Amino acid sequence: MEFLLNPYYMQLITFIIINAILGISIYLTLSTGQLSLGNAGFMSVGAYTSALLTLKAGVPLYAAVPLGGAAACLLAAIIGIPTTRLRGIYLAIATLGFGEVVRVIILNLKITNGALGLSSIPSMGVMLSKGIAAFGLAGGIGGISVRQLGSIAVILILALILGFLIFFALRLSSSRLGRAFAAIKADEHAAEVSGIDTRYYKLLAFFMGAFVAGIAGGLAAHITFYIGPKDFAYHRAVEILLFAVLGGSDVVWGPILGAVLLTVLPEVLRFATEYREMIYGAILVLMMAFRPQGLISESTLALWRTKLTRQPKIAGQDKVTRRTTP
Template identity: 55%
Template sequence: MDILNPYNLQVFTFILLNSILAISIYITLSTGQLSLGHAGFMSIGAFTASILSKQADMPLFIAILIGGLAAGIVALLIGAPTLKLHGLYLAIATLGFGEVIRVILLNMKITNGALGLTGLQSIGNYLYDFEKAMGLKAQSLGISVIQMKSLTTFVFMVLLFAVVLFLTLRLNRSRLGRAFEAIKADETAARAMGLQVAYYKMLAFIIGSVLAGICGGLYAHITTTITPDDFNYHKVVEILSYAVIGGSEVVWGPLFGALVLTALPEVLRGLAEYKMLMYGLIMVGVMAFRPHGLIGADTFQKLFRRRKGKSGNEAKEGM
């Protein structure tokens, strides 16, 4: 496989993008909130960033950050009434929110209705302009300009993913992360311990929404074309599937789910007509045999104990 092939680089780039999106749903689920509104927050970030970068000539990454903040503000506004709900009621409310956002975007002139926005500046082009200004050109590396732009986008996404993952792991080990874990384990007990449950649930909801909004902005400027239907019900199911298949107990679960579900369509490209059937079989199989996902909190502990046991047996045999 030609690693520097622009198509392959784009596949790897989308794996990283969906991995960041998986972290966003993981953070929301870390307080036990079943939110189906991530596609809606993603669309807010995508269209806000696109309008600012294309029509207001705002610097690309500033526009993406503002798109994430816009998603966070909307999350704050809808979070106050909806986070009082639990379980399926919260899921239905946030799913309805996402559909309302999609219908609004379909009927707004500034978003160009159902046709969406096209001709957006790509992250590869934006970064390549900086590279040329620093004297780094594709010809000097012996690759084409298209390869250079695709490689630059991929490297940027690797760095961004590494930063987001590092911050998430630090969050899990912090006092805030332990509060999230306590609320997810037993909300009543957490409240009895003096934790402000509503505050922490709102905070997790906003952090996850901001991250989803940033992912929307990144998606828009990687594909350079977006429509409201890019963030419909199917996107909701896809995002939630990362956590369902991989598991939501540890951050590695949704990341594994994102990797599998993003790479699977490429592996099954020759069986495209059976793709949804394969998705369904995987979902049913996981929920039947691993209802908490393929990767749980005890997965690495069991693996470590198994390796430790093998090492101990080998040491005894050598004596």
């Protein structure tokens, strides 16, 4: 317990969850076969909108974060209507360019405080601790201080959001819209001729990705207290892409696994921190060469499913071993 209450680990968990949410954002767009490299840009829009709304307009946090997502969505509409007409490479470059334009604008605006970025953004943890204190638990509970309670509450809220998004993505993939997405990803032309309004669904997927990225940005802003334009540059876009490439983008678990691995890796391996970008680069190249579908693909899941259902004995053992591993 002591170990888990360590602020360092709590922070790590929040970062893992935020990255997992970003993983879902790129997954949603990719599920129609569109590679958007603009999610770092959408994230920054969400982060700045939410931060500025709380800082300058006094909007409460719980309203500011969704508004950040909405702002990202609005921008996605402007950028998406011409770009979702584009296929593959053009879309990737156009969205990358969009992220760059957003970054330069943020760098130059007064309200965003330019290169210095925004600091002392209202913190979610502090807000929640105050709430808990007002609830009569100012002294903490069971040896856990009110600050720690705040941090736990932050993690719970983030986990709830992530949980909902996973639920959303899973339900989506087995619904009429999800099938349309999958059909577009498999063969856009055949999908169109099968009666699917491909343009509409591609735009919808683009919006959903932007909204989720915007939310992740807003959450990140209120957890790190500071945001600057550098946080959302090319490297951020590549990092989000990496979640999907490493984990896989067939099923929602892929990018989540990618996000978890890539967030934990630099913390666990010292040399991984030092050579982080090089390792990232190598992962991208190696995955494309040897396992372009990512670590988890549809067939990996199918394999596990058959293992768990068709061979009860082995499946039982499997479950046991899987439970005991953390």
